[in-house]
Every structure is written in structure tokens, then in C-alpha cells.
Amino acid sequence: MRLVVAITGASGAIFGIRILEELKKKDIETHLIVSKWGGFTIEQETGFKVAEVEKMASFSHDVNDLSAVIASGSIKTDGMIVAPCSMKTLAGIAIGFADDLITRAADVTIKEKRRLLLMPRETPLSPIHLENMLKLSRLGVIIMPLMPTFYTRPETVDDIINQTVSRALAYFGVETEHARRWKDLF
Numbered sequence: 151m152r153l154v155v156a157i158t159g160a161s162g163a164i165f166g167i168r169i170l171e172e173l174k175k176k177d178i179e180t181h182l183i184v185s186k187w188g189g190f191t192i193e194q195e196t197g198f199k200v201a202e203v204e205k206m207a208s209f210s211h212d213v214n215d216l217s218a219v220i221a222s223g224s225i226k227t228d229g230m231i232v233a234p235c236s237m238k239t240l241a242g243i244a245i246g247f248a249d250d251l252i253t254r255a256a257d258v259t260i261k262e263k264r265r266l267l268l269m270p271r272e273t274p275l276s277p278i279h280l281e282n283m284l285k286l287s288r289l290g291v292i293i294m295p296l297m298p299t300f301y302t303r304p305e306t307v308d309d310i311i312n313q314t315v316s317r318a319l320a321y322f323g324v325e326t327e328h329a330r331r332w333k334d335l336f
């Protein structure tokens with residue numbers, strides 16, 4: 151299995167990092183792209199350096215390298231996750247403005263009819279953000295905003311992160327040990 155993972159400059163870099171950690175545990179091939187502001191939030195919000203996060207992936211690509219393998223539809227992937235997804239990258243994907251490797255790889259994922267999952271984070275959401283999400287959702291893109299659940303009774307921030315990540319990875323058929331569903335609680 152091969153997945154593209156992108157980390158952009160919305161708050162919540164730890165979600166992208168946790169996704170990489172879980173995929174590494176499962177020996178799934180990952181192609182990581184970190185935007186300039188994704189790199190900033192990684193270092194500002196978490197204890198990780200960008201270089202450490204890049205080492206968690208099987209392959210790491212420069213966000214400006216439009217000649218990278220994942221810029222082409224000819225390399226087969228099982229899909230792409232953008233976590234967290236900024237409103238700027240979301241807008242770029244929604245209009246097909248593929249000027250960096252993240253928006254290009256997402257564009258490829260859509261055109262090749264592969265699974266694309268975005269984890270947007272912003273509050274409050276403007277009509278522009280909502281329209282972009284609606285447009286993408288209608289194309290089959292999975293819009294999974296970073297919204298915690300409390301019915302799982304999280305005790306730590308890590309519990310919240312793991313629950314969200316396990317739900318996201320389930321869309322790709324990847325089960326994590328953290329998956330807790332409503333029925334598991336009774």
C-alpha cells in the first residue's frame with residue numbers, strides 16, 4: 151500500500167505526524183510533503199523538528215518539486231491525506247490551482263479517481279471555506295474537519311488525536327489499535 155501524506159500550515163500538525171507514525175507501524179509506504187507553513191506549525195506546536203518528521207516517512211518530497219514522482223498520475227497510489235489542511239490549500243485544491251506539490255498531488259488524486267481525505271481546520275468557517283468544502287465533497291473528496299468526539303470519553307489530548315486519526319485511516323482500510331466505536335463503549 152502507498153499513501154501520500156501532506157502537512158500544511160493549519161493548526162494541528164500533530165494529526166499529520168500521528169498519521170505518519172501509525173502508517174509506519176503498519177509498514178505502509180508513505181510519501182510526505184510538508185508546506186513551508188506546515189513546517190512552521192510542526193516546530194511551533196509540537197516537540198518535533200521538520201527533519202524528524204520527514205524521517206518518519208518512506209519518502210519525503212520538497213513542496214516546490216513539481217517533478218517528484220507523486221506529481222504524476224502514472225505512479226499508482228492508494229490515495230492521499232492532507233492533515234491538517236489549511237483553507238489556502240483547500241481553496242487551491244477546489245479550483246485545481248496546482249502550483250505546489252501538495253495541490254498538484256491532490257489534483258492528480260482527484261483526476262485519477264483515487265481517495266482523497268482532507269482534514270481542514272479553521273474557525274469560524276466563512277462562506278468561502280464552506281463552498282470550497284461543499285464543492286470538493288460533491289466530487290467525492292472526504293472532508294473530515296478536525297473536530298474531537300467526546301462520546302469516547304477521552305482522558306488526554308493524545309486520546310483525542312488517536313481517535314481522530316483512527317477514523318481517518320479507516321477510510322483507507324487501515325485499522326489502528328486506537329479505534330473505539332460507539333458500540334465498543336457499552
Ligand SMILES: Cc1cc2nc3c(=O)[nH]c(=O)nc-3n(C[C@H](O)[C@H](O)[C@H](O)COP(=O)(O)O)c2cc1C
Pocket residue numbers: 157158159160161185186187188190191194235236237238239271272273
Ligand atoms: C501558527 C499559525 C497557525 C495557523 N492556523 C491556521 C489554521 O488553523 N487554519 C488555516 O486555514 N490557516 C492557518 N494559518 C494560516 C496558514 O498557515 C496560511 O494561510 C498559509 O498560507 C497556508 O499555506 P499552506 O497551505 O501552503 O501551508 C496559520 C498560520 C500560522 C502561522
